[in-house]
Amino acid sequence: MALIDKHPELARYVTEREWFEFLREQTLAMIEIPEMQLQVKTLDSLLKMYGRILDAVENDKPFVSSYYCLAPELYTAMDLPYYMVMQTPFLASSVPYLLTDIDAAEEMGLGNDLCTAIRLSIYYVEANLSPLPTCALNLLYPCDGAPLLHEVIKRNERWRNIPMFACDPPYYSDDRSLDYFADEMRKMAKFVETNTGAKLDMDKLKETLEYSNQMFQLWDEYNQLRRNVPSPHGWGIGAPQCFSQAWVYEAGTPQGVEWFKKLVEIAELNVKNGVGPVPEEKIRLFWFDLLPFGWVFEFLPWLEEEWGAVMVMDMFGNFPYTMIDTSSEEEIWRGLAKRNLFDAPMVRQARGVADNFANDIARIVKDFKIDAVVWPGHMGHKDGAATVGIMRETCRDLSVPFVHLGLDLFDKRYSTPDQIKDKMSQFFRAMGLG
Amino acid sequence: METNLKSKAFQEFSNAAETLVNPVLQHWKDQGGKVIGYFCSTVPEEIITAAGLTPFRMRATGSTGTEESDAFYSSINCSFPRHCFNQVLTGDFKFLDGIVCVNSCDHVRRIYDNWKRFVPTDFIEMMSLPRKTGPDQVGWYTDELAMLKDKVGKHFGVEITDDRLWKAIKLHNETRRLQKKLYELRKQEKPPITGAETLAVMVAGTAMPKEQYNEKLRELLDELSGTEGPGSHRARLLIVGGILDDPAYVKVIEDQGGLVVTDSTCFGSRLIWVEVDENASDPVAALAQYYLTDRPSCPRMYGEHDNRAQYVIDMCREFNCDGVIGERLIFCDSWLVEHYMLGQDLKAAGIPMLKLDREYLTSGIGQLRTRVQAFLETMGR
Numbered sequence: 001m002a003l004i005d006k007h008p009e010l011a012r013y014v015t016e017r018e019w020f021e022f023l024r025e026q027t028l029a030m031i032e033i034p035e036m037q038l039q040v041k042t043l044d045s046l047l048k049m050y051g052r053i054l055d056a057v058e059n060d061k062p063f064v065s066s067y068y069c070l071a072p073e074l075y076t077a078m079d080l081p082y083y084m085v086m087q088t089p090f091l092a093s094s095v096p097y098l099l100t101d102i103d104a105a106e107e108m109g110l111g112n113d114l115c116t117a118i119r120l121s122i123y124y125v126e127a128n129l130s131p132l133p134t135c136a137l138n139l140l141y142p143c144d145g146a147p148l149l150h151e152v153i154k155r156n157e158r159w160r161n162i163p164m165f166a167c168d169p170p171y172y173s174d175d176r177s178l179d180y181f182a183d184e185m186r187k188m189a190k191f192v193e194t195n196t197g198a199k200l201d202m203d204k205l206k207e208t209l210e211y212s213n214q215m216f217q218l219w220d221e222y223n224q225l226r227r228n229v230p231s232p233h234g235w236g237i238g239a240p241q242c243f244s245q246a247w248v249y250e251a252g253t254p255q256g257v258e259w260f261k262k263l264v265e266i267a268e269l270n271v272k273n274g275v276g277p278v279p280e281e282k283i284r285l286f287w288f289d290l291l292p293f294g295w296v297f298e299f300l301p302w303l304e305e306e307w308g309a310v311m312v313m314d315m316f317g318n319f320p321y322t323m324i325d326t327s328s329e330e331e332i333w334r335g336l337a338k339r340n341l342f343d344a345p346m347v348r349q350a351r352g353v354a355d356n357f358a359n360d361i362a363r364i365v366k367d368f369k370i371d372a373v374v375w376p377g378h379m380g381h382k383d384g385a386a387t388v389g390i391m392r393e394t395c396r397d398l399s400v401p402f403v404h405l406g407l408d409l410f411d412k413r414y415s416t417p418d419q420i421k422d423k424m425s426q427f428f429r430a431m432g433l434g
Numbered sequence: 435m436e437t438n439l440k441s442k443a444f445q446e447f448s449n450a451a452e453t454l455v456n457p458v459l460q461h462w463k464d465q466g467g468k469v470i471g472y473f474c475s476t477v478p479e480e481i482i483t484a485a486g487l488t489p490f491r492m493r494a495t496g497s498t499g500t501e502e503s504d505a506f507y508s509s510i511n512c513s514f515p516r517h518c519f520n521q522v523l524t525g526d527f528k529f530l531d532g533i534v535c536v537n538s539c540d541h542v543r544r545i546y547d548n549w550k551r552f553v554p555t556d557f558i559e560m561m562s563l564p565r566k567t568g569p570d571q572v573g574w575y576t577d578e579l580a581m582l583k584d585k586v587g588k589h590f591g592v593e594i595t596d597d598r599l600w601k602a603i604k605l606h607n608e609t610r611r612l613q614k615k616l617y618e619l620r621k622q623e624k625p626p627i628t629g630a631e632t633l634a635v636m637v638a639g640t641a642m643p644k645e646q647y648n649e650k651l652r653e654l655l656d657e658l659s660g661t662e663g664p665g666s667h668r669a670r671l672l673i674v675g676g677i678l679d680d681p682a683y684v685k686v687i688e689d690q691g692g693l694v695v696t697d698s699t700c701f702g703s704r705l706i707w708v709e710v711d712e713n714a715s716d717p718v719a720a721l722a723q724y725y726l727t728d729r730p731s732c733p734r735m736y737g738e739h740d741n742r743a744q745y746v747i748d749m750c751r752e753f754n755c756d757g758v759i760g761e762r763l764i765f766c767d768s769w770l771v772e773h774y775m776l777g778q779d780l781k782a783a784g785i786p787m788l789k790l791d792r793e794y795l796t797s798g799i800g801q802l803r804t805r806v807q808a809f810l811e812t813m814g815r
Contacts, residue, residue: 109774113510113765122771140565140736144540147565147736148771155739155775166736168571171537171562180574352537353560354547379510382765386515386544389506390551404508 007057009158012129013083016092017050023094034266035237041259042241045249046091052081053131062196065130066137068243069344070167071336072251073212074189077205078198084248085130085153089117091244093293093410102411115380116294116410118145122152125159132158135195137188138166141341142350143383165191171352173342182330182337206326208252209335213323215246218260223319225267226312227368231284232270234277234310235300237263239317240291243345282308282434286370288361288391289315289378290346294410298417303424307434312368316345318360354387358394365400371433374424377406379414401431435681437631438664443654444631450638451681454495454521455529458642462488467643468531468590473545474538475700475732476563478579478721480710482534483644484594484602485586490530491640491701493679494518494794497526506548512541512765513794514677519545522553532557532589534582538734539768557589565736567727576722583718599717603710605644610706612651613639617703619658620695621753624665626658629673629694630685636701637679667693669815672750674698674776675761676732676769683796687759690806691815696753698746704730707745733772742772743779750785757786757813759806764791786813 004011024043030036056063063081066072068090075082084090088098098120105123106112124130136159138150150166153159167184170177189200219242225232242263250256270276285303291314292299303309320343324335341347349356361373373395375388388404395402405423408414428434435448450456455463463469468487472479479489494517500507503520521527522545533555535546546560561578564571587594616635619626627635635654639647668691673684677700684694697703708728714720730745731738750758758780762769773789780787788809790802 109777111770114767114770118767138736144734144767148733148767151733151736151739152771152775154737166566168564168566168574170564170574171560176577177562183570350540354544377508377510382511382767383540383544385508385510386506386541387547388508389548392505393551406508406510 003054003058007131009128009130009132010054010057012088012124013050013053013131015097016088016095017047017054019092019095020046020050034269035233038237038241038259038262038266041262042244042249045245045255045259049081049083049249053083056081057131062134062198063131064135064137064192064196065133067139068247069141069340069347070137070139070188071185071340072247073208073336074192074200074205076252077208078192078196078200080192080196080198083131083133085125085136085149086117086121088124089120089293089410090290091248094296098294098410099413113379115143115145115378116408117380118149120410121149125153125156128158133162135163135165135192137192138164140166141169142347143381145380163191163195169341169351173352178334178337178342181341182333185336185340186333202329202332205332209324209326209332211254211257212246212252213326214257215250215252215260216321216323218257218264219246220319220321222260222264222267223313223317225264225271226317228271229284229369230274230276230278230281231310231312231368232267232276234304234312235287235291235296235314236277239314243316247344277310278304278308280308281310283310283428284312284369284371285309286361286364286368286373287311287314287376288373289376289381289384290409292376292407292409292412294408295412295417298412299420302417302421306421307424307428309424309428309434312370313364315349318345318348318364320348320360350381350383354383354390357384357387357391361391361394362398365395365398370400372401372403372427372431375402375404376409377404378409379407401427401433403427435630435634435685437628439627439631441654441657443650443657444635446650447638447654448631448634448681450641451634451679452495454493454526454641456638456641458646459488459490459529462643463529469529470532470534470557470586471527471530472534473542474536474563475705476536476538476725477534477561478725479640480599480602480606480717480721481579481583481586481594483605484583484598485590485592487531487586487590488643489640491637492518492533493637494521495679497521497795506552507544510765512539512763514763515541515545517794519548522549532586533559535560536563537561538563539766541765557586559585564726565734567731567735567738572719572722572726575726576716576719579718579722596717599721600712603712603717603720605648607709607712609639609644609648609651610709612648612655613706615655616651616658617696617706619655622662624662625693625695626661626663628663628685628688629671629697630681630688632694633678633684633701634681636705637681640701667691669693669756669810669813670695670754672696672698672746672753672755672758673702673761674746674758674773676700676763676766678702678761680796683761683792683802686796686799686802687806690803690810692757692759692806692810694759695755696749698730698742698749700732703749704732733768739772739775743776746776747779747783747785750783755785756815757788757809759809760787760789761792762790763794
């Protein structure tokens with residue numbers, strides 16, 4: 001009996017894997033380009049993750065649903081497969097059936113002003129299109145949408161009896177908050193052990209974190225190279241891949257270290273040769289969010305080709321991290337708490353007070369010689385939408401142009417690619433850029 | 435507001451609900467009294483009262499636009515904080531001596547960030563409210579409230595002793611008991627007070643010193659006791675939602691024949707259905723326990739949906755409701771998803787539900803009337 005017949009909840013997951021297998025085949029055709037070699041390795045890591053989940057279901061092995069900002073190194077150390085319930089919006093929103101799924105979510109009664117990523121994820125759970133894990137780690141930050149998604153999950157008929165745990169997020173970023181969250185993470189790890197039978201060996205975790213630290217150190221090196229004019233890479237390689245390797249597919253693995261070494265090597269060569277993604281880099285952009293993965297190919301190449309506008313930095317490529325001190329158990333948990341609650345992308349800006357919206361803009365504009373800051377204004381970022389005044393003021397103080405677009409990162413019908421291109425063009429012209 | 439109630443006390447409550455600074459509050463200010471505004475019903479008013487100050491639940495009553503706040507917010511933000519912050523910028527809240535916020539929702543929590551940066555204010559605090567309601571979180575919130583108590587005390591030059599706090603808790607519990615008595619009257623077949631009128635009374639309770647409020651409420655209860663209303667309604671309804679502070683909105687519903695006999699809203703029954711434990715050993719811990727765990731929660735709190743749904747169902751049974759109206763402010767994620775789940779729960783319980791989206795300023799009255807009429811008709815009323 002086919003796996004999907006026995007486990008219909010895997011239907012979407014299997015289709016996604018097939019989509020990525022197709023993308024891998026397409027990427028293989030460009031294998032002579034060094035960056036494409038890295039893309040293939042990224043897709044290999046992703047496919048490995050999909051494979052492990054499907055294998056776990058088929059062979060009744062434990063696996064968890066969790067998130068990038070819930071210490072994925074723990075699952076590496078415990079040799080536990082994990083997947084994100086928000087997988088499709090975050091990793092797979094280039095899939096051809098995305099708009100159909102978004103419409104289905106709306107028809108379910110979820111309206112059209114709730115973040116599309118949350119809506120889609122609720123839809124997949126309610127429509128029995130998400131793998132059913134052994135236990136679930138639910139996310140209560142950075143925004144209102146996250147706990148709401150997990151409230152639906154908690155209530156769902158099929159998920160109701162799955163053991164669940166959620167780390168409670170403090171609002172501030174002080175030592176008291178760090179200790180509180182470190183304690184929550186300890187409890188989370190204990191919960192995973194109890195409910196999966198996997199054991200968290202602290203020596204193994206230490207080793208994993210040391211690989212993780214190496215990956216992050218190399219990522220930092222890579223980001224330093226992106227400060228170069230011209231930047232060695234644009235939107236096509238950089239943040240999404242670095243983030244997905246370090247936080248999702250290869251968190252704390254030697255393969256992840258090798259991947260980053262290769263990335264740095266390629267970037268160093270580009271810097272040495274003075275080459276970047278475009279023949280002439282005219283505008284250096286800071287894109288302050290995820291890339292618009294739902295319609296990325298219809299917009300981002302145009303920015304580079306039409307305007308010479310290179311996305312030098314974005315929210316997920318941003319590097320505020322410090323290395324995790326592995327000298328003691330206490331420092332490990334504090335380090336994990338800091339990385340996952342204070343530093344993780346989007347969590348860093350949206351979870352607590354708005355200071356990081358301003359601070360990150362200020363630092364990135366200076367470090368990366370940014371010509372313009374773009375707040376994409378994704379329709380789901382309600383807290384960010386209420387921070388535009390602060391961002392605008394910060395940019396004014398820095399004398400750097402700021403534009404607020406208003407779009408849906410996943411649904412290109414909300415603001416079409418042509419409308420966004422038009423807005424960007426008007427902005428560039430008005431600011432005398434390009 | 436239009437009302438059949440002749441009560442002087444009610445007139446004062448109605449006036450308080452229709453303005454920001456009512457005469458009682460003004461008198462308090464004129465006598466040198468101080469007022470602390472707060473967002474969200476998880477901020478313990480008792481701490482403010484214990485400091486000898488008057489707590490004021492933030493509303494945007496009287497706002498006519500968002501021209502000033504549009505520079506800080508976006509079109510995808512809820513209209514409540516946009517109107518409220520607009521009034522902050524135009525000086526309508528100059529009567530406040532301080533403000534206390536919590537991270538209630540994505541829209542409202544950013545009022546703190548914008549206010550702090552752009553509006554010079556001597557006392558502005560933001561507390562860290564947990565998402566879970568377990569013992570560890572009660573411990574966390576106890577510490578948060580203790581810090582707030584210290585900050586309020588230090589800033590306003592008053593030592594908030596346990597005695598003062600217990601006194602405030604008893605006073606606020608008395609308010610809750612009196613308000614609950616008002617709700618009990620609405621269980622009658624012909625309630626002597628409408629939902630719109632009740633909302634005016636509840637809103638007024640967040641806008642004046644509790645001693646005076648309680649006195650007036652006792653007066654109103656005396657007047658209403660033993661009386662009944664016209665009983666001309668077609669159906670008995672429960673309203674569930676967030677920050678509904680405009681009696682005019684409820685009146686539109688009731689003018690169609692749907693009498694709102696109870697609710698689960700931010701200015702309504704969730705504030706009063708249980709009391710702070712006066713037998714606890716530590717008043718700050720008692721407040722944390724109450725505000726985080728004991729009281730019916732709002733959808734911001736994780737893991738509590740089943741309890742919230744049961745609360746609504748139990749209320750419907752207790753008040754003999756024919757149906758439920760779920761209202762939410764457009765762009766409110768919390769109530770969108772809550773109503774999505776609640777709709778399924780109520781369907782399973784055989785209770786009809788109408789979901790309504792609205793803007794903070796009551797508008798679209800024609801459409802509202804039509805939808806409520808249609809709802810009543812589908813219920814066979």
